[in-house]
Amino acid sequence: xxxxxxxxxxxxxxxxxxxxxxxxxxxxxxxxxxxxxxxxxxxxxxxxxxxxxxxxxxxxxxxxxxxxxxxxxxxxxxxxxxxxxxxxxxxxxxxxxxxxxxxxxxxxxxxxxxxxxxxxxxxxxxxxxxxxxxxxxxxxxxxxxxxxxxxxxxxxxxxxxxxxxxxxxxxxxxxxxxxxxxxxxxxxxxxxxxxxxxxxxxxxxxxxxxxxxxxxxxxxxxxxxxxxxxxxxxxxxxxxxxxxxxxxxxxxxxxxxxxxxxxxxxxxxxxxxxxxxxxxxxxxxxxxxxxxxxxxxxxxxxxxxxxxxxxxxxxxxxxxxx
Amino acid sequence: xxxxxxxxxxxxxxxxxxxxxxxxxxxxxxxxxxxxxxxxxxxxxxxxxxxxxxxxxxxxxxxxxxxxxxxxxxxxxxxxxxxxxxxxxxxxxxxxxxxxxxxxxxxxxxxxxxxxxxxxxxxxxxxxxxxxxxxxxxxxxxxxxxxxxxxxxxxxxxxxxxxxxxxxxxxxxxxxxxxxxxxxxxxxxxxxxxxxxxxxxxxxxxxxxxxxxxxxxxxxxxxxxxxxxxxxxxxxxxxxxxxxxxxxxxxxxxxxxxxxxxxxxxxxxxxxxxxxxxxxxxxxxxx
Numbered sequence: 001x002x003x004x005x006x007x008x009x010x011x012x013x014x015x016x017x018x019x020x021x022x023x024x025x026x027x028x029x030x031x032x033x034x035x036x037x038x039x040x041x042x043x044x045x046x047x048x049x050x051x052x053x054x055x056x057x058x059x060x061x062x063x064x065x066x067x068x069x070x071x072x073x074x075x076x077x078x079x080x081x082x083x084x085x086x087x088x089x090x091x092x093x094x095x096x097x098x099x100x101x102x103x104x105x106x107x108x109x110x111x112x113x114x115x116x117x118x119x120x121x122x123x124x125x126x127x128x129x130x131x132x133x134x135x136x137x138x139x140x141x142x143x144x145x146x147x148x149x150x151x152x153x154x155x156x157x158x159x160x161x162x163x164x165x166x167x168x169x170x171x172x173x174x175x176x177x178x179x180x181x182x183x184x185x186x187x188x189x190x191x192x193x194x195x196x197x198x199x200x201x202x203x204x205x206x207x208x209x210x211x212x213x214x215x216x217x218x219x220x221x222x223x224x225x226x227x228x229x230x231x232x233x234x235x236x237x238x239x240x241x242x243x244x245x246x247x248x249x250x251x252x253x254x255x256x257x258x259x260x261x262x263x264x265x266x267x268x269x270x271x272x273x274x275x276x277x278x279x280x281x282x283x284x285x286x287x288x289x290x291x292x293x294x295x296x297x298x299x300x301x302x303x304x305x306x307x308x309x310x311x312x313x314x315x316x317x318x319x320x321x322x
Numbered sequence: 323x324x325x326x327x328x329x330x331x332x333x334x335x336x337x338x339x340x341x342x343x344x345x346x347x348x349x350x351x352x353x354x355x356x357x358x359x360x361x362x363x364x365x366x367x368x369x370x371x372x373x374x375x376x377x378x379x380x381x382x383x384x385x386x387x388x389x390x391x392x393x394x395x396x397x398x399x400x401x402x403x404x405x406x407x408x409x410x411x412x413x414x415x416x417x418x419x420x421x422x423x424x425x426x427x428x429x430x431x432x433x434x435x436x437x438x439x440x441x442x443x444x445x446x447x448x449x450x451x452x453x454x455x456x457x458x459x460x461x462x463x464x465x466x467x468x469x470x471x472x473x474x475x476x477x478x479x480x481x482x483x484x485x486x487x488x489x490x491x492x493x494x495x496x497x498x499x500x501x502x503x504x505x506x507x508x509x510x511x512x513x514x515x516x517x518x519x520x521x522x523x524x525x526x527x528x529x530x531x532x533x534x535x536x537x538x539x540x541x542x543x544x545x546x547x548x549x550x551x552x553x554x555x556x557x558x559x560x561x562x563x564x565x566x567x568x569x570x571x572x573x574x575x576x577x578x579x580x581x582x583x584x585x586x587x588x589x590x591x592x593x594x595x596x597x598x599x600x601x602x603x604x605x606x607x608x609x
Contacts (some may be wrong), residue, residue: 056507090509097507102500107333107522116518117508152333168508 003074004031005175005208006055011068011078013047013054013232022282024050024063025232029308032176037202037209039223039240041216041255045278047232048212052178054078055210056095057085073175091121094169095178099185100161104153110137110164111149117171136167139204140197159190163197170201177202178210183218195222216255220244225314228252231279231289234308238315248311248322250294288320296321340601347597353590357583361407370401372557380573391575393566402562403580409558410584413474414540420478421539422485422532426521429489434497434516444490447483455480459542460551469553477542485531492524526602533595537588544584559584 013025025047032038040048053059055070057077070077072093077085089095097103105113114136115129124132130149137145140163153161162182169177179198183191199222202209211222219226219240226243228236228251236249247253254274276293287302288294294301301320308318341347370376374397377385381392383399390399432443450458462476496502502519510519546552547560554561559580566576 058503058506086509086511088509089507095504095507097500097504099500103504105501105505105519105523107525108518116510120509120514165504 002034004071005034005036005073006032006210007069007071008051008055009069009071011051011054011070012066013050013059013063014066016062016064021066023066023232024281025054028068028229028232028234030227030234030237032208032210034175035202035206035208036225037211037223039211039213039219039226040229041213041219041226042229043214043278046229048214048229049180050232051229052095052180052210052212055178056089056093057082058089087121090117090169090174091172092174093176093178094172094174095180096162096165096169096182098181100158100165101185103165104161106153109150109152110156114164114168114171117168121172132171133167136171137164139170139201140164140167141193142167158186159193162186162190162194166194166197166201170205170207173205174207176208176210178212180212181214182211184213191218198222216244216258228255231284232281233289233318234316235290235318236316237308242312242315248315248317249290249319250296250321251290254293288318294321337598337601341597344597344600346593347600350590350593350597353586354594357407357587357590358411360404361411364404364407365401368401368404370398372397372401372405374398374401380569380576382573383575383579390579391573393562393576394569394573399562399576399579402557403559403583406557406559406562406580407583407587409470409553409556410540410543410560410587413470413477413543413558414536417474417477417481417539417543418532418536420474421481421535422528424478424482425485426489426528428482429486429491430493430516430521432486433490433493434512434520436494440490443486447486450480451483453480455542456545459546460549463546463551468551470556473543473546473552474539476546477539481535481538481542485528485535488527488531489524492527493520496520496523526598529602530595530599533591533598537591537595540584540591541588 008031009029011025011028012023014021014023028051030038040051042048050059050063054065055077057080059065065078068078072088077088080088104110111130111133114133115124115126118124118129118132119126122129134145134149137148142148142160142163148156148160148164153164156164182198183194186194195218198209201207211218213219223240226238226240227234228243228249230251236243236247236252243252244256247256251274258273274293279289279292285302287304288297288306291297291301306318306320308316310316311322375395376398377387377392377396379392379394379396381388381396383389383391385391388398388400390403393399393402428443428447432440458480459476462479463472466472497515497520502515505515505519543552543558544560544563547558548564548567550564552558552561562580563577566573570577
């Protein structure tokens with residue numbers, strides 16, 4: 001097995017509060033191999049985005065990595081200083097965000113913003129950086145790239161802005177790109193185009209991708225492996241094909257039950273839903289966090305936290321009942 | 323879909339297009355240009371020394387030697403107003419620059435870094451805010467020799483808290499926005515985030531504040547000179563008004579005319595400020 005691009009091990013993230021600390025991520029572990037796409041899946045509030053921010057070293061104030069390591073090509077980002085992180089971010093690892101409408105600086109042109117990344121990390125001259133920015137706009141398939149280069153973000157549509165964000169993110173050909181719900185704010189048709197673009201860039205640049213999403217459809221389409229997260233914990237971890245064919249954790253089964261099955265053609269097939277809501281992280285008992293919403297849960301589930309167990313090679317689950 | 327315009331519109335070009343449609347603001351701009359032109363080329367065209375005694379004292383307007391009359395010493399009032407503008411505008415402008423420079427720096431550091439830096443700077447700001455500005459400015463001027471420079475510095479020192487608070491508020495708002503987060507994810511350092519991201523986006527209200535500060539500073543200078551705390555060797559509108567104040571019942575013109583010009587200047591600056599406020603306000607901008 002080759003060395004992973006990213007190895008997250010035993011990461012626990014805590015929010016400090018006056019009443020004590022709340023664990024937002026608990027003992028999280030996964031790896032991303034070179035060129036691989038790993039999806040982080042789960043409902044809102046399960047800690048997907050926190051995981052991304054922890055990897056980027058961009059956790060909000062009073063939230064910190066309390067334990068574990070986040071290794072990018074062997075270098076521990078959880079212990080890196082601000083200077084190192086600034087050098088790495090946007091160069092070897094970058095991130096695109098959910099809402100492209102607000103993620104670009106409104107007072108500079110698109111070209112200036114892409115060029116800026118190259119000037120910071122590659123020390124290119126303004127003219128060279130701008131020329132390279134044009135190449136990048138071409139690479140992300142924007143129509144009329146030379147014209148777009150001189151436009152301001154508010155003159156572009158959401159899909160075009162997300163393409164610009166992607167161009168900025170891949171400007172330095174990163175080892176790893178983190179996409180935090182990259183298409184949630186976009187139309188369905190644009191969504192498909194953005195996925196296609198990400199797939200294409202991944203192949204051309206050989207970069208690894210972490211896709212954060214709550215959409216199992218997107219996972220099936222784009223990811224090689226998936227980490228299903230619940231209440232700050234990885235509850236299931238498997239190759240996507242296997243995960244969808246034979247999900248082990250009741251929560252994963254619930255998530256997959258929420259996807260309408262287009263192929264079966266049965267428009268009347270009932271969609272299952274997961275009852276209840278994501279629990280308050282501060283009020284989680286000693287047992288399985290999903291127990292209150294789980295049809296299979298019994299007293300033992302509430303009493304003791306299920307450990308992560310290997311079900312099959314590369315397929316791990318944290319559930320007493322699986 | 324976005325409508326394709328004739329080439330990209332920079333935010334500045336857009337702002338000017340809106341400003342141009344605002345008649346009062348254009349009037350203010352014209353008035354200010356007129357007043358500035360008067361103080362710049364006036365002394366060459368109207369070659370009377372404002373300190374020379376040209377005629378009898380307190381001569382009413384309409385005199386052949388002095389079109390706007392003379393003051394209590396017999397000096398030409400028109401000449402005084404023309405050259406007085408230089409001092410008033412220079413002090414107003416430099417005091418406003420100092421005010422904004424200090425205020426923006428303090429506000430930016432406080433708003434961006436937060437924590438103890440914010441607390442320290444904001445307590446200092448409050449300390450300045452609770453002192454009556456005029457008294458404080460007078461004290462500062464009296465501590466040094468009154469001159470145009472000390473007057474400008476004293477105005478700057480008492481006026482910076484307002485822009486500091488405004489800047490801090492804008493920084494607090496903008497530093498949490500997505501594009502700042504995205505820039506961090508691209509590896510931007512603090513200095514770059516402050517200068518390239520937050521400051522340009524905080525600029526609209528600050529530009530408006532700067533404009534209004536110029537008006538306030540011109541008035542402030544007038545007030546200090548009126549009270550006799552200005553530079554007594556440099557003719558300014560406030561100084562003329564202050565000197566002629568005892569004779570206001572005998573010679574209304576000697577205080578009224580400089581007053582009108584001072585008023586017109588501040589009005590012009592305020593109208594421009596209002597126009598800029600509309601032009602730079604993002605909510606006024608159509609997408």
